[in-house]
Amino acid sequence: MQLSERKEKILAAIVERYIATGEPVGSKTLLEFSSLPVSSATIRNEMAELSRLGFLDQPHTSAGRIPSQLGYRYYVDRLMNRYELPIQEKRLIEARLSDAGGEPQQILEQAGQVLAELTNCAVVSTTPSDDNAVIRRVELVPLGTHTAMMVMLSSSGILKSRVCRTDSELNLELIETFYNIVSKHFIGKSASEVSIALIQTLALSLGSKSLAISPLLVTLSDLAQLTEQTQLLLEGQSNLLNYTDYPNAYELMEFLRRGEPLTNLFSGHKTENDTNVLIGKENFYRELQDSSLIFSHYSVGGKDSGALGLIGPTRIDYARLIPSLKYLTEIVGSIMSDTLED
Amino acid sequence: MQLSERKEKILAAIVERYIATGEPVGSKTLLEFSSLPVSSATIRNEMAELSRLGFLDQPHTSAGRIPSQLGYRYYVDRLMNRYELPIQEKRLIEARLSDAGGEPQQILEQAGQVLAELTNCAVVSTTPSDDNAVIRRVELVPLGTHTAMMVMLSSSGILKSRVCRTDSELNLELIETFYNIVSKHFIGKSASEVSIALIQTLALSLGSKSLAISPLLVTLSDLAQLTEQTQLLLEGQSNLLNYTDYPNAYELMEFLRRGEPLTNLFSGHKTENDTNVLIGKENFYRELQDSSLIFSHYSVGGKDSGALGLIGPTRIDYARLIPSLKYLTEIVGSIMSDTLED
DNA sequence: AGTTAGCACTCTAACAGCGAGAGTGCTAAA
DNA sequence: TTTAGCACTCTCGCTGTTAGAGTGCTAACT
Numbered sequence: 001m002q003l004s005e006r007k008e009k010i011l012a013a014i015v016e017r018y019i020a021t022g023e024p025v026g027s028k029t030l031l032e033f034s035s036l037p038v039s040s041a042t043i044r045n046e047m048a049e050l051s052r053l054g055f056l057d058q059p060h061t062s063a064g065r066i067p068s069q070l071g072y073r074y075y076v077d078r079l080m081n082r083y084e085l086p087i088q089e090k091r092l093i094e095a096r097l098s099d100a101g102g103e104p105q106q107i108l109e110q111a112g113q114v115l116a117e118l119t120n121c122a123v124v125s126t127t128p129s130d131d132n133a134v135i136r137r138v139e140l141v142p143l144g145t146h147t148a149m150m151v152m153l154s155s156s157g158i159l160k161s162r163v164c165r166t167d168s169e170l171n172l173e174l175i176e177t178f179y180n181i182v183s184k185h186f187i188g189k190s191a192s193e194v195s196i197a198l199i200q201t202l203a204l205s206l207g208s209k210s211l212a213i214s215p216l217l218v219t220l221s222d223l224a225q226l227t228e229q230t231q232l233l234l235e236g237q238s239n240l241l242n243y244t245d246y247p248n249a250y251e252l253m254e255f256l257r258r259g260e261p262l263t264n265l266f267s268g269h270k271t272e273n274d275t276n277v278l279i280g281k282e283n284f285y286r287e288l289q290d291s292s293l294i295f296s297h298y299s300v301g302g303k304d305s306g307a308l309g310l311i312g313p314t315r316i317d318y319a320r321l322i323p324s325l326k327y328l329t330e331i332v333g334s335i336m337s338d339t340l341e342d
Numbered sequence: 343m344q345l346s347e348r349k350e351k352i353l354a355a356i357v358e359r360y361i362a363t364g365e366p367v368g369s370k371t372l373l374e375f376s377s378l379p380v381s382s383a384t385i386r387n388e389m390a391e392l393s394r395l396g397f398l399d400q401p402h403t404s405a406g407r408i409p410s411q412l413g414y415r416y417y418v419d420r421l422m423n424r425y426e427l428p429i430q431e432k433r434l435i436e437a438r439l440s441d442a443g444g445e446p447q448q449i450l451e452q453a454g455q456v457l458a459e460l461t462n463c464a465v466v467s468t469t470p471s472d473d474n475a476v477i478r479r480v481e482l483v484p485l486g487t488h489t490a491m492m493v494m495l496s497s498s499g500i501l502k503s504r505v506c507r508t509d510s511e512l513n514l515e516l517i518e519t520f521y522n523i524v525s526k527h528f529i530g531k532s533a534s535e536v537s538i539a540l541i542q543t544l545a546l547s548l549g550s551k552s553l554a555i556s557p558l559l560v561t562l563s564d565l566a567q568l569t570e571q572t573q574l575l576l577e578g579q580s581n582l583l584n585y586t587d588y589p590n591a592y593e594l595m596e597f598l599r600r601g602e603p604l605t606n607l608f609s610g611h612k613t614e615n616d617t618n619v620l621i622g623k624e625n626f627y628r629e630l631q632d633s634s635l636i637f638s639h640y641s642v643g644g645k646d647s648g649a650l651g652l653i654g655p656t657r658i659d660y661a662r663l664i665p666s667l668k669y670l671t672e673i674v675g676s677i678m679s680d681t682l683e684d
Numbered sequence: 685a686g687t688t689a690g691c692a693c694t695c696t697a698a699c700a701g702c703g704a705g706a707g708t709g710c711t712a713a714a
Numbered sequence: 715t716t717t718a719g720c721a722c723t724c725t726c727g728c729t730g731t732t733a734g735a736g737t738g739c740t741a742a743c744t
Contacts, residue, residue: 026707041717044708062707062724102491102505137483141495147681149444149501151493153483159491161501163444163681237579238599241592250583257580339489339505368736381688386737404695404736 001053003074009036010046011055012079015067019317022244024064069280069314072292076277076318083320085327094331102339104128104157104306108233111308111332116236119321121312122256124295126266128305128336129230130156134190138182138220142170150216152223154191156300157340160226164219168212177209178216186220191228194221230267230306232259245290245313255287256311266295266307275322280314292316296325298333300340308332343395345416351378352388353397354421357409361659364586366406411622411656414634418619418660425662427669436673444681446470446499446648450575453650453674458578461663463654464598466637468608470647470678471572472498476532480524480562484512492558494565496533498642499682502568506561510554519551520558528562533570536563572609572648574601587632587655597629598653608637608649617664622656634658638667640675642682650674 003011013034017025025033027040027047036043047065050056055071058064067075085093093114100110104127112123133156141149143163148170151161168174185202186194199221203214234256240249255261265284269276275296281289288311295309308329310321345353355376359367367375369382369389378385389407392398397413400406409417427435435456442452446469454465475498483491485505490512493503510516527544528536541563545556576598582591597603607626611618617638623631630653637651650671652663 024707028707039717040707041709041719042715045716048709058708060724061709061722062705064707101503102489102507103503106504139481139493141479143499143682147444149495149499151481151501153491157485157491157505159493159503161443161445162448163499165444165681238592238595241583241590241595248583250580253580253583339507340485366736370736383688383690383738384686387687390738400737402695403693403738404734406736 003050003053003055006036006038007046007050008079009034010043011050011067011071012075014047014056014065015071015075015079016319018066019315022315024059024066026064029064069282072279072314072318073282076279076322080319080322082323084323090327090331093328097331097335102157103159104336105231105233107332107335108306108308109235111328112233112235115308115310115324115328116239118324119310119312119316120236120239120242121310121316121321122237122240123235124256124262124309124311125233125235126263126306127158127231127233128156128300129228129267130300130303130305132190133158133228134188135186135194135224135227138179138186138223140175140178140216142175145169148175148216150219150223152220152227154227155340156305157336158227160223162219162223162226164215166212166215174209174212174216177206178213181206181213181217182220186224191224194224196221230263232263234259240312243313243315245315252287252291252311255285261285262309265293266297266309269295270297270304275326277318277322290314292318294318294321294325296329298329298336300333300336302337305336345392345395345397348378348380349388349392350421351376352385353392353409353413354417356389356398356407357413357417357421358661360408361657364657366401366408368406371406411624414621414656414660415624418621418664422661422664424665426665432669432673435670439673439677444499445501446678447573447575449674449677450648450650451577453670454575454577457650457652457667457670458581460666461652461654461658462578462581462584463652463658463663464579464582465577465650465652466598466604467575467577467650468605468648469500469573469575470498470640470642471570471609472642472645472647474532475500475570476530477528477536477566477569480521480528480565482517482520482558484517487511490558492561492565494562494569496569497682498647499678500569502565504561504565504568506557508554508557516551516554516558519548520555523548523555523559524562528566533566536566538563572605574605576601582654585655585657587657594629594633594653597627603627604651607635608639608651611637612639612646617668619660619664632656634660636660636664636667638671640671640678642675642678644679647678 013030014025017033027043030043031040055068056065057068096114097107097110100106108125112125115123133154136155137153139151143149147163147165149161149163153159199217203210203217206213237253240246278293283289283293291311292314293309293311295307297304297307310325355372356367359375369385372385373382397410398407399410438456439449439452442448450467454467457465475496478497479495481493485491489505489507491503491505495501541559545552545559548555579595582588620635625631625635633653634656635651635653637649639646639649652667
């Protein structure tokens with residue numbers, strides 16, 4: 001639906017004013033604020049119409065108007081002037097991310113913190129998932145006579161480790177056998193190829209050594225699963241507590257902590273244009289229906305591999321947050337790409 | 343101060359009742375609940391006296407009594423019957439922790455989750471800090487022609503990694519030189535010995551290779567700092583939102599997130615008996631003065647190295663939480679000890 | 685001397701009533 | 715089509731009232 005220019009101006013002004021103050025906007029307030037060359041009565045008429053069309057809500061008769069979900073949607077899709085980050089700010093952020101440590105998790109953690117500070121929202125992100133990722137390197141570091149730490153690095157840069165305990169003594173021969181098996185059967189394989197079945201057949205084929213080495217292989221398989229699993233990182237949850245809009249922040253925070261729903265949402269809902277904006281009831285999950293979720297996928301080596309998302313009340317500054325998020329996903333993607341392929 | 347037996351019974355009953363219900367306890371309620379062989383009038387007299395002595399507070403004249411800070415203190419020190427975890431529960435927890443992955447952070451994360459579920463409190467823990475920890479192993483994994491991932495394992499089992507970018511190409515010779523330097527100058531050294539000065543003199547002594555190798559040495563030094571730094575882990579913060587006692591949970595959650603204050607508190611305040619209990623205003627930090635903090639140090643190899651702590655309102659079930667925390671610290675310590683020295 | 689019944693007293697929480705203020709929708713005039 | 719004006723509605727904050735919970739005190743009882 002296309003609104004008249006004047007209606008658009010009024011809607012935009014209401015959205016922006018409400019985002020800024022959190023108070024319902026009345027016709028008089030709007031008049032001073034928006035400097036339209038009309039009287040408050042005209043604005044009242046237009047507002048009444050916008051209400052009838054479903055773009056505005058009214059908490060009660062004698063209150064001003066607040067944007068409805070549809071109002072926000074129209075604003076985001078057609079009215080909003082994106083507000084880009086100043087260039088110095090961008091440089092600053094870039095420096096912070098470059099300094100994060102270089103691993104995907106570290107970069108995302110830092111990006112999450114930056115975004116949380118910048119936006120006062122909760123920030124979620126998923127670690128890169130790459131269907132073509134393969135095991136790149138496995139190290140076994142003996143810690144004692146029967147324990148060792150195993151470290152696995154995947155081609156997507158994910159590093160995972162576990163401590164492993166063996167029944168028989170961890171001597172040089174055993175370690176060497178392990179490394180042989182690894183380089184022969186695991187390096188270059190994807191995690192999904194490391195099945196229990198493979199582990200079992202391998203163990204069997206080793207005969208007498210089987211018993212000694214199988215704990216190592218089991219750990220190896222665990223690690224392969226871990227490197228493949230997408231992880232959800234969370235930053236700035238406490239920001240949500242500053243919004244009076246959330247009477248029960250607990251439910252939302254528990255939802256975020258659970259992780260899988262969001263991970264699924266992100267992987268199912270590929271970025272169509274650049275940034276996805278889900279407002280209020282547009283969200284599938286009940287726990288998010290009082291919130292807006294803005295998310296965008298970052299791409300490593302030209303391929304979408306994970307996402308960053310912002311969560312706040314529907315009353316957030318879309319014009320500022322969307323470009324910020326977009327910038328962060330771009331820079332995260334480019335830093336990760338740099339690290340992995342040069 | 344020693345209270346009469348009857349006063350103690352009444353105080354204990356009030357504390358327990360208030361912990362259970364969160365409502366001020368009146369003389370009549372107490373009568374049904376505690377089954378003392380006296381009338382409500384007598385209880386009233388005793389309660390008045392306990393108020394005068396400072397063990398009870400009264401929100402207002404016509405409300406019941408609630409324990410004062412002193413009341414909780416007396417209860418914790420002398421009245422409380424510790425409520426041990428049932429043995430099956432202990433076994434279950436043990437299994438969960440053994441399965442966590444073996445690294446200190448992984449064990450602590452799991453322990454934190456378990457405790458958060460068990461207690462409905464926020465759980466904090468510090469990673470083991472060991473003044474005698476030394477660098478055990480360093481691995482350099484090339485990722486591209488100019489980037490590599492460096493992984494460092496300390497003798498206390500801490501694993502840290504960073505991605506490092508070099509100006510000149512990462513060829514085999516460079517890598518070999520790096521490993522030589524590492525094994526000669528760094529393995530077996532403590533992190534504090536890895537000073538900037540050392541890095542600089544080393545770089546200088548290498549002459550022509552100096553420029554190529556110095557980014558690697560800088561990263562090495564960064565990693566050494568990281569492995570040495572105590573980290574604060576946080577679980578179950580959202581539990582705090584379930585207590586009506588916290589009008590501004592935001593402040594507390596930000597305090598927990600900041601980390602250093604608690605890290606300092608733990609390291610400064612060594613475990614005297616077995617478990618420390620700081621109630622309300624007994625806490626040094628303003629942000630904790632509406633809360634109780636229970637913490638206890640775990641020991642790895644017979645030496646205190648980190649701590650686990652619970653944070654909740656002063657109105658928490660000390661009798662149940664203290665033994666739970668104590669058990670968790672013991673098991674965390676024993677699992678970590680097992681891993682590192684066998 | 686300690687305990688108890690009884691009672692007057694105090695304070696809160698909940699509810700109703702009221703007025704001020706904000707903002708609307710409608711009407712009639714420009 | 716716009717605007718001034720006005721009656722109307724609804725919230726918010728204040729006040730007053732009442733019911734109920736709980737106390738502290740006194741006087742009687744064991």
